[in-house]
Amino acid sequence: MERLESHACFGGAQTVWKHASEVLGCEMSFAVFTPAHAAGERLPVIYWLSGLTCNEQNFITKAGAQQFAAQHGVILVAPDTSPRGADVADDEAYDLGQGAGFYLNATQGPWAQHFKMYDYITKELPKLIEAEFPASDKRSIMGHSMGGHGALTIALKNPGRYAAVSAFSPILAPTQVPWGEKAFTAYLGEDRATWAEWDATALLAGASERLPVLIDQGEADPFLENQLKPEIFAAEAERLGHPLTLRRQPGYDHSYYFIASFIGDHIAHHAAALKG
Numbered sequence: 001m002e003r004l005e006s007h008a009c010f011g012g013a014q015t016v017w018k019h020a021s022e023v024l025g026c027e028m029s030f031a032v033f034t035p036a037h038a039a040g041e042r043l044p045v046i047y048w049l050s051g052l053t054c055n056e057q058n059f060i061t062k063a064g065a066q067q068f069a070a071q072h073g074v075i076l077v078a079p080d081t082s083p084r085g086a087d088v089a090d091d092e093a094y095d096l097g098q099g100a101g102f103y104l105n106a107t108q109g110p111w112a113q114h115f116k117m118y119d120y121i122t123k124e125l126p127k128l129i130e131a132e133f134p135a136s137d138k139r140s141i142m143g144h145s146m147g148g149h150g151a152l153t154i155a156l157k158n159p160g161r162y163a164a165v166s167a168f169s170p171i172l173a174p175t176q177v178p179w180g181e182k183a184f185t186a187y188l189g190e191d192r193a194t195w196a197e198w199d200a201t202a203l204l205a206g207a208s209e210r211l212p213v214l215i216d217q218g219e220a221d222p223f224l225e226n227q228l229k230p231e232i233f234a235a236e237a238e239r240l241g242h243p244l245t246l247r248r249q250p251g252y253d254h255s256y257y258f259i260a261s262f263i264g265d266h267i268a269h270h271a272a273a274l275k276g
């Protein structure tokens with residue numbers, strides 16, 4: 001593991017690291033904010049999953065989350081959104097390939113060789129974080145857009161592993177919208193039956209844990225109607241009695257200005273669950 005950046009930040013440290021990922025078969029960068037803490041203290045960890053076109057930098061430079069993590073004594077981990085490199089499959093479009101890993105395990109060529117973001121986020125990364133940083137095994141997960149959906153699917157597929165889950169402007173029914181249909185066809189193939197295990201709305205019915213979901217959604221988000229579709233997820237959550245707080249925020253768009261406006265609420269929500 002190599003440290004690429006280190007900055008004093010709200011009494012703690014914002015660092016960026018590079019390591020050779022066995023699961024993804026490439027070098028990966030990830031960011032870690034570590035608040036001030038006592039020697040030997042182990043802190044809970046919130047994982048943040050970013051959206052299309054992002055890498056580990058977007059969240060740490062735009063969301064303003066560190067001040068709240070410092071207040072609550074939680075570590076923040078923000079990985080890149082896909083495998084990267086000249087040897088890794090890619091596409092010219094912003095919504096497929098590098099920068100668009102969708103937090104699933106691809107089964108189709110040419111993607112299957114490296115695009116195993118689900119295994120990376122749920123297995124390899126937490127193992128590394130809990131071995132190399134002052135991190136406990138208490139974890140929660142949140143994200144934005146493609147990453148908001150990734151956070152939801154990962155929490156739903158791993159009952160008991162995450163103390164809390166939340167999302168900003170998540171893609172909520174990817175098997176029914178253009179971003180998801182395009183990516184799932186490429187990564188998982190034409191057989192839609194194989195898509196359901198990676199769709200948050202489809203996963204709700206089989207969830208064995210009714211972990212409360214917090215979602216913030218901007219009403220002025222240009223992707224709201226065609227790509228995000230919170231109404232589909234909300235209807236399924238209501239049908240199943242799955243606890244959901246869906247906050248529709250008038251005037252806010254899809255950007256990190258929106259995330260920065262409400263990230264304090266999300267970190268407080270996660271900290272309460274992680275320390276409860």
Ligand SMILES: N[C@@H](CCC(=O)N[C@@H](CSC=O)C(=O)NCC(=O)O)C(=O)O
Pocket residue numbers: 050051052053054058062094144145146147254255256
């Ligand atoms: N370039 C595209 C849209 C790209 C975009 O809006 N990316 C979002 C995430 S979208 C869902 O996963 C993002 O987080 N961008 C990075 C940022 O720092 O804002 C287009 O123009 O349509």
